[in-house]
Amino acid sequence: MSDPMRPPASPQHPPTASLRSDSSRSRASLRTAVVWEVLQDALDRRVKATGRDALDVLDTGGGSGNFAVPLARLGHRVTVVDPSPNALFALERRAAEAGVADRVKGLQGDALGLFDVAERGGYDAVLCHGVLEYVDDPAEGIRNAVAALRPEGVLSLLAAGLGGAVLARALAGHFTEARQALGDPDGRWGEGDPVPRRFTAEQLTALVEGAGLRVGAVHGVRVFADLVPGVLVDTEPGALDALLQLEAATAELPAFHSVATQLHVLGEAPGAAEG
Template sequence: MPTPPVTEQLPARTAAVWAALDQVVGRGSSLRVLDVGGGSGMFAVPLARLGHEVTVVDPSADALATLGRRADTAGVGARVRALQGDGDLLHEVLPSAGGSDVAFDLALCHFVLEVVDDPAVTLREIAGALRPGGQVSVATANRAGAVLGRAVAGHPVEALALLEDRDPAPGRARPARRRFTPHDMLALVEGAGLEPGPWRGVSVVADLLEATSGAAPEAVRSLELALAETSPYRDVATGLHVLATLPR
């Protein structure tokens, strides 16, 4: 198998997620991967380049079209399968999910729980598509990071609303995106029958450094990895991540 993607020139903001995934995807065998809501291929294409078979389920036809172009350009179109559908209806999109011949070794659920109708249902559907012992990578927006982000941007009223778990912009047409605390995220994971590993912060400082400095990407990536599992830094990251396992 090729070198795990954490060492490639991928965005530093996702370094902590890739570092966790490398434990699974860099072991030398081809995996069946399900990417829920990953339509544009940010994770699917690098995983396919590593030799894994990736099925992407996304409700957006435009995102899936982008995925197809990106996969073809990377030469991995044959290893990427695109299915249009919703994460909370995987049993309809993948009618044989959970069968030994089609169950997935790894599932990705990255920044999807913020926008689905019911996060708990979505995670249960994903868990149902895994083989026993399979794993799911869950990444969500972090409420504490969102509070600080709005405050630093000069929007204290919105920051207070987020702190109190209220809609920071009531009256808009679209519903507010959810933000999660570590406790919220881990409770959802456990409620889906999954066993979570240690949680980490995603983009503790990467977005800030990339916007305000000319720091070398490798230096930013190294700092991200050092901060991702260390409190109090991880507590105020932009996102949260956990790798969970379906018991055998």
């Protein structure tokens, strides 16, 4: 996936509104726009609260840097922990090409062994995107992510949604597989399902709250984007922007969380006095 944002004119004082406008022009932004909006707002609040221009961000399972590199372009220091050497090599090359190699660090590891390589309690924000689907113990994965946060830090959690998979299988005519996913404890539609585990919004918020965070927001991601034919979005004048606006308008509505392809939960850590 290409970077969803272009580099700002000044990393220390990024033109946030311009970045969001640029991202809306990309087809790939249908998959990331809602998450970026929530994440950037959360980081902006942390910048104001801390009085620091640059935050320390940990991206668990961050791969080749789809989020890490744009965050570094905004001036933040980003540590990526990923089990794949190939992904980390691609991250290093991508960061160098973007001119942010000094603000991006890649470490080989995983969510369950996070503190073998990362600092406990050392980050203003932790990204846990596309990780819980694959770890053996999602609750432990979340606990580790939370333990990496500083007081009043924020957790950005993105995971596969159960309802979106059920709907997609049904609309493709695979009704038996849709029914299988609906009744399976892990939300899988069969042996050929490439995703080991899916979640409901209630399950994700319970994991976040169980790890000691307050749930700041829940958003449905790709509510419509994966169901609309690509040719319609690419050829119909104004369709991309209209679809992005529809995604944004429905993202916070609980009625649509149950059919979203992915679910995004923003968790907020208590302050030092509260902890």
